[in-house]
Amino acid sequence: MSTSRWSRNGRGLLSLHVALFFVFLYLPIAMLVVYSFNANDVSMMTWTGFTFDWYARVFENLGLVSADQTQIAAGNAQLYSDPNLAPAVINSLIVGFASASIATIVGTLTAIGLDRAVFPGKEVYRGLVMLPIIIPDIVLGIALLVFLSSVGLPLGRGSVIAAHTLFLTSYVTVVVGARLAGMDRSLDEASADLGATPSVTFRRVTLPLLAPSIAGGFLLSLVISFDDLVIAFFTTGVGATTLPIYLFSAIKRNVSPEINAVSVLIVAMSMLCVVIALILRRDNRGASL
Amino acid sequence: MxxxxxxxxxxxxxxxxxxxxxxxxxxxxxxxxxxxxxxxTVYSVMTRGTYGGVVWQIDFDSYARIFGLPNEDELRDWDFIYYGVFLRTAVIAGLTALIALVVGYPAAWFIARAPRRRRSALLLLITLPFFVNALVRIYAWMLILRSDGLANNILLWLGLIKEPLTLIYTPGAIILSMVYQYLPFMVLPLYASIEKLDPRLVEASFDLGAARLTTFRRVIVPLTWPGIAAGLVLTFVPAFGNFIAPTLIGGSKQLQVGTLLAQAFLSARDWPFGAAVSTILGVIVLVALIFMVRSDRGAAGKGARS
Structure with missing residues (x-):
């Protein structure tokens, strides 16, 4: 490599830039986590001491612990009790699992289909599959709102699931498609040569090799469904508020220590799913070598 | 074939x-x-219904309004307010993309030239924030930029300022939060291009006596152009349609295309107008994507010739 031609100063500056770059990328999230334990409820960003209170209140609002267990003064508990949080979490879980499940099936079929089929306009179709995740989410959200209400379908949990299924399918197609592209076709051929029927080959060879990426695609879909505010915002109806919509309206009203705690819990859950997805992918790579 | x-x-x-x-x-x-x-697209050329929805009668007035044309029936004079909205959005999204490029290019370069083992770890570090809830990431910036936020607290504590600065609810705050949000979309395609760049070509340029800047301009930029174009488009497009950042960090005074759209459907209930805005936004996205695909093909052609 020709780094000798770049001056020593230049390389030092580059390392500094990259260090600052990663600080920039992670500092806001780290700050959010740290200050979610700040005891100061008047001025949230002035550190006064460590507390678990905000998490206790969130768990209490979720109905996971009862008020007397959290030892928060009765007056305060009244003030902070929020009946909307638990239904929002439940809605998000239902929407996430339903849409991620359907999208995982449809996306996997699409990836395999694109791998096998030969037809004019295949590249156009590949591009079309990607389009729902490339266009701004507000365009998609509004198009679905217009369509659903014109057809007369009720807006609610079902319409959010349909909307999420659409763009999650694109993500699963990408994830599974990437695995298929790196897969050794000779295994399929060997199976066929040894007399296996196409369906047996698919069940016994292709599917097991794809399984980790399918599971990974499912988990990432779950995270992305949990992440979506805009499309759910436009396609939801009364009584089907998802967690991001709840958070959005709470933030618009005011920032609060409880929101910090909820945010950190969301981040923790997403990271858990992503890490599992990555471990699955790595194991698979090891096995195929 | x-x-x-x-x-x-x-x-x-x-x-x-x-x-x-x-x-x-x-x-x-x-x-x-x-x-x-x-x-x-069909609704964008229909007549507005009183309570949302449309009356099925062709009417191009929504486009006329966006393009500022006068309409005597509605006592409307020339009015360029919506040009302003599109222009402001384009400038904010364009600056977001450019700043992300300037910040992201050296980082992508560093990762692409790092030892193979460290490379995947660094790429993971770039991708991970993408899976942190977008709303949470904007919320984190609100906590930093508010008048009693972290940035002002630190500046006050250091004695650099006497009064808290107005950081939030400014175009700068929107750009900052969007650069933060879309950096992975910039770095990943840049990385893919830089990784393919043959270091010997850079070496050759130096050997032939080119200065560092000339090498960058005449060799490195053209050869990594597909990554630059893809990164610019993939940050510009979502920034252009962004609705959360202007709502939470931009305040409600200055409209952007995203907020204008939401308003047309949710509060004004003017579906044809919203549909027309959405259609124009769609066309802009399409043009950007065609630019991206063509830059990629163009580079592939050049590579084949050389």
């Missing part, structure tokens, strides 16, 4: 099964993507 070798029966069956496997996604895309987008 011309002389296709004869294909076996097994291969033909494989291809046919492939087509069959594409049916579910074709149905999904048709019903929930193409038809809804088509409907929006």
């Amino acid at each position: 011309s002389a296709t070798p004869p294909i076996s029966r097994a291969e033909r069956r494989r291809r046919q099964s492939g087509l069959a496997l594409l049916t579910p996604s074709a149905l999904l895309l048709a019903c929930l993507f193409l038809v809804p987008l088509g409907l929006v």
